[in-house]
Amino acid sequence: MTAPANGEESAAGTPLVELRDLVVHHGQLQALDSISLRVMPGEVYAIIGANGAGKSTLLRTIAGLHRPTSGTIRFDGKDVTGLRPERRARQGIVMVPEGRRLFGSLSVMENLQVGATYSRPGPWTIDRVFELFSWMHDRRGQPTSQLSGGEQQTVALGRALVANPRVLLLDELSLGLAPVVVQRIYGMLPQIMASGLTVLLVEQDVSQALRVASHIHCLLEGRTTLEGRPAEVTAERVEAAYFGLAGAGVGGQPGEGSES
């Protein structure tokens, strides 16, 4: 309704994730100001923005770790705004949190087992993850604290996948990892997408986001500054939206805005 939607996409059916006028506060501080977005099934939806733009807050709010002050979160048409994070996870909203957040005293295998405990039925199993990342099988007994950053990130991804998410939330996959490792992990994305899931990711590395995303959404100080398909937005507009320079606009089409 009031959501600045891409007209062509909204015609395709129910969005898998839909936010309407989401306002989130950290104490007194307003972190997100009236964010609306729609993620369609099968999309790779990238939220970009500088440090402190509110990207992670947005993702964490969708996962249920923050309570919005106002606004609604819909998942597959149902209002999940009041749902606890574990309930959302069991319904298929699964997040790979920033900084991996593996269970440090548990082995690789146990981390995956925890991820699979409340899994939905679906194509992903621990064995399938081992097929995708064969090194993991050989090192399944190791504590995750002994793994490299990239390996830990992969285990965190595997832990999320075995839950058979409908939408996978990826929070700053590239953080603290070497570019080669980041490339390798993002290189896996098509194979993961092929299993029919939808990805909503937060990425500080704009070029990386533009490469993988089917839709980008730029935040600046908690507000939407740009939205559209990577093909529709020019590098100048992304830059302007990212840094808050004049000339950015919301949406691929004129007349849609949330800058009030």
Added chain:
Amino acid sequence: MAWVNAIIQGILTGGLYALFACGLSLLFGVMKVVNLAHGDLAVVAGYVAIGIITVTHIPVLWSFVVVVPVMAVVGYVVQRTMIQGALDRSVLTTLMVTFGLSVVIENGLLQFFTANSRGLGTGLALVTDSFTIGSQIQIAYLLVVIFAVAVVVLLGLQYFLSASKYGRLIRAVADDKEAAQLSGADHRHVFGIAAAVAFGTVALGGIAYGMYSQLDPTTGTDTILLFAFAAVVIGGLGSLWGTLVGGIALGVAQQIGAQINISDEVLAGYLVFLVILVLRPQGLTARRAQS
């Protein structure tokens, strides 16, 4: 020979102390909650056992079949209703809540059961009999049984934590509550399971103590809780087998103290507790600090 006897008695008593301590250690390890009502819950379990035996005339030894599940359910409910609410505010609040619970239980027991002490299974051969090794070492069957029960409980706990679904979830939640939520685990439920297990073990401790000695409404704090604390600290906070190591160290110290002078028994135990606290605060078995 008297010294050897003291050490043997101390080791065996350590099993009893491990039964007191393992539940306290588990709750601390998982939730960072120091349950000050832990000892009182053991006493409650003992009283429940006495009540059940009086009413149904089941054999004393089998009372645990009823009491342990009952206390486990109580543990789950207490966690979900009282401790979780306090935990959501701050860890310090849990101290207040469990302290309050302790006071309420003690006064409730005083009110309804008077200050008279009660024993469990007095007159039972298992409780009164002992066997001798050589001429000076006399070992009570009961202590051997309690020690064996403690080892079985610790083995069971270890298996539960390392190999079962809920054990894994308990460790995951203890590592990172939020990440566990993102995997679909309701930490409140997982904490409830941990509390159920902890209360189940302390129920065994209460029954064992009722047979070994006498229970009265204040036994919970002035004996069981303090010994449990000492065993946990000596062995190492949050370490399962550490509770047995700590229990044995405490038991041996007490027996050696008693050997020197019978009135030094309890003091000697606490001196070891204090020395460990000062010189090796991580306990005897703890590894280096974990992440």
